[in-house]
Amino acid sequence: MFKKLVIASGNKGKLREIQHVLSALDIKTVPQSEFNVPECEEPFCTFIENALAKARHASKLTGLPALADDSGLCVDGLNGAPGVISARYAGKNAANSLLTQDERNNDKLLQEMSKVSNRQAHFYCVMVLVRHEHDPEPVIAEGSWHGVILREYRGTDGFGYDPLFLDDKTGKTVAELPLDIKSRISHRGHAMA
Template sequence: MEGKKLVLASNNKGKLREFQAMFEAMNLNIVSQGSLGVSACEEPFFTFVENCLQKARHASRETGLPALADDSGLCVDALGGAPGVFSARFAGEPSDDAKNNALLVEKLRGESNRRAHYMCVLVAVRSPDDPEPLIAEGAWQGEIVDTPSGTGGFGYDPHFFLPQFGKTAADLTADEKNAVSHRGQALRVMAKLLAERWGW
């Protein structure tokens, strides 16, 4: 693993914190694209995997290094899978967690079906033109509650209730969250792929 470097194609501070904590255990040298002067790229697609691939190729092209991208969001059954890829900007630009959560609660007012899941797709490329990107995904099931709880996490975590824990994602410790979250699941699959396919 020594000397293996991956550019993380994200400028989301919450995601960066989670990735750095999980990658530390893997002994991978992760650098954020922002620290290398790489700006965010357009995400014009309606699926996580297409946006993720676009971000990974962009980061690799700009840095000349292998890159890992994440695209993730909240998919709510009663909203036909929305906000989905638009989770970070559900209430418009710029991204605002409080406004996004308020809009989500409003749209579910009077709705009995509160089932939802977080979805995470990870894509890793060795180069911008890599014909064999590594793709991993994870899904985390829960339900949406009107009243927020907890101060941990980010995004919709205070409203994402986990029946098996009896608390929201924002009530979990970072270690508890990483053990069961969509991102934690996807990262463990990606770690296996990096070892098997790239020899990392």
Template sequence: MKLVLASSNQGKLEELRSLLADNGIELIAQSDLGVEDAEETGATFIENALIKARHATLVTGLPALADDSGICVDALNGAPGLYSARYAGEHGNASRNIDKLLETMRELPDQERGAHFYCVLVLLRHADDPQPLIVEGQWNGSILRERRGGGGHGYDPVFFDPLHGQSAAEMEMELKNRLSHRGQALARLKQRLPHL
């Protein structure tokens, strides 16, 4: 089965490809098919994922998988949230986004640094699919005061998992894929794929 990933994010592509590899699904980046990113005008993660999936399947004619995800900090009323990828103003500049988050949270005590990663995956079989497959995942943790680890992408170096005592960037990929918001959402997607 061929799916187009409605994203140009290389980190997401690699993560999702490795998680779907054993399901006989070939995940093709929309950029490989000449599809540009859709404008994310939704007010929620689900709306943005639907916009992206619909755009990709309209242009390519292939079923489309879209992910919309972000990091939500409790003390910041869920920010950066929808704007996680462009929190510091420039889309996809993870280093600047982390710098801004750490600066914004500098005065917060440890007990007020709770946060979670959230992911929604939307699978559309075609542009007019009246029953999109929608699954979610959430990974709870907290925000560190400085970066730790060299793996992962995005906010991984400052996201701390208290159960494992590591940042997401310090984890082995297999463990991170099992725990992560995206890994959880994808596990739910895999359970439902045979019923499509």
């Protein structure tokens, strides 16, 4: 087994969650930013293809094994949207915008769902581990987390769609859950279990 692993993400929220789960292992995790690895393009229409591209990209540029995550929110009443474009749902963040990308994405989601009665949704995550850039047998794991989309923000922790996604079992939004609980029950936690 390896002792050092690059995390193929520039998303601070994802990095925090992944490093929290992996902290129990005897593996040093390093974000790709420490190697000045630029973000990988995500041109594919599936989570698996995007995660694999990100893992291979980071491994190629660092020479290390790499772990990548591609995940998103899939809303039943929107035919699975935002899906693989969850992070870019509202388009690229305008330089003159007073809102963050997450706020713009959430606002667009609320607008799109204003007349939608089916608010069922799930977060979906694919984690890909490659031992090297050309690894012919990448390790691929998936996880999902079911809930509903609220009509207004609730909670202040987390990132992305966390303040709008109500967990079916706890009755809380992701933004109201402590990291320890979120790591155990989330789509990312399930994929890394």
